[in-house]
Amino acid sequence: MKLSKRAKIIIGVGVIAVIAVVVPLSAFMVMNANSVQFQLLYNAGVKIEAYGLRIYVDPYNLPESFEALPADVVLITHPHFDHYQNTSIDLLQKEGTVNVFPENMSDAIAFYEGVGVNPGDEIEFGSIHVTAFYAYYPVVDSIPSVHPRENNWTSYIIDVGGFNIFHAGDSRNIEEYSQLTGTIDVALLCIDCNSGDQVVESLEVIQPRYFVPIHYTELSRQVFFVNYAASITNCIIVNLEYYQPYAFPR
Numbered sequence: 001m002k003l004s005k006r007a008k009i010i011i012g013v014g015v016i017a018v019i020a021v022v023v024p025l026s027a028f029m030v031m032n033a034n035s036v037q038f039q040l041l042y043n044a045g046v047k048i049e050a051y052g053l054r055i056y057v058d059p060y061n062l063p064e065s066f067e068a069l070p071a072d073v074v075l076i077t078h079p080h081f082d083h084y085q086n087t088s089i090d091l092l093q094k095e096g097t098v099n100v101f102p103e104n105m106s107d108a109i110a111f112y113e114g115v116g117v118n119p120g121d122e123i124e125f126g127s128i129h130v131t132a133f134y135a136y137y138p139v140v141d142s143i144p145s146v147h148p149r150e151n152n153w154t155s156y157i158i159d160v161g162g163f164n165i166f167h168a169g170d171s172r173n174i175e176e177y178s179q180l181t182g183t184i185d186v187a188l189l190c191i192d193c194n195s196g197d198q199v200v201e202s203l204e205v206i207q208p209r210y211f212v213p214i215h216y217t218e219l220s221r222q223v224f225f226v227n228y229a230a231s232i233t234n235c236i237i238v239n240l241e242y243y244q245p246y247a248f249p250r
Helices: 064-068 086-091 106-112 175-180 196-206 218-227
Strands: 008-011 035-040 046-050 053-057 073-075 098-102 115-117 122-125 128-134 154-160 163-167 186-190 210-214 245-249
Touching (some): 035 210, 046 154, 053 154, 064 086, 073 128, 098 128, 106 115, 128 175, 175 196, 186 196, 196 218
Parallel strands (some): 008 122, 073 098, 098 115, 186 210
Antiparallel strands (some): 035 245, 122 128, 128 154
16 A cells, blocks of 8 residues: 555565564465454454464453464554553564564563554565554644654554555544545454544545454443444444454455
8 A cells, every 4th residue: 555654664584674673484374365364352452364474463461372372473552551561462472573663662662672663664574564554642622632643653554465454553533544545454443442423434534344343341332333333334344252253355
């Protein structure tokens, strides 16, 4: 997809780029070229498996059983406790795990010897391409935002062979979503961070093929579906319980 680019970061073997991190060649074995394996984890956490890579976004309160499913890549959207949790990140580490954080999370980058990104930065992991995108709360009535734009916290677009998954983090409906119109296959949007109207408006702008609600309580999810699901007519809603797996056809 075409976005304004600040830097292109290649993470692989034998490639010289802005930042070079070696990932074992075995990580790039094709697992299933016809589908993207997806699992909704707790809160905003997700697991994506494709092309032999296992990618986690914002893992939080993971059961210990996930130690047997280590990460090739961990993507963190921002430093709030329910998105950046050391115990869950530590559980997923193996030799060669690449940990990606917004650039202003300097302590986390140093601790995990990670990669720092800002909106517009791009990273390649074998056959999977990741673009850091904008994530913030627009200022309303001059009230200070707990997700300010100037922090450059990130959402992520995960491109799996042309199949694009957008994880919005805690972002609300923002003007930059117009850059995504018609380019996203799966949009993961926070229910608790947005009013129902904001979710519907975001989907009208992004126009994904599928919408997966994330970051919800059972009550907030029920309220959303009762009051707003019928307004979503331009995409398929994939309504998953926490830890429920799903396979998206490519």
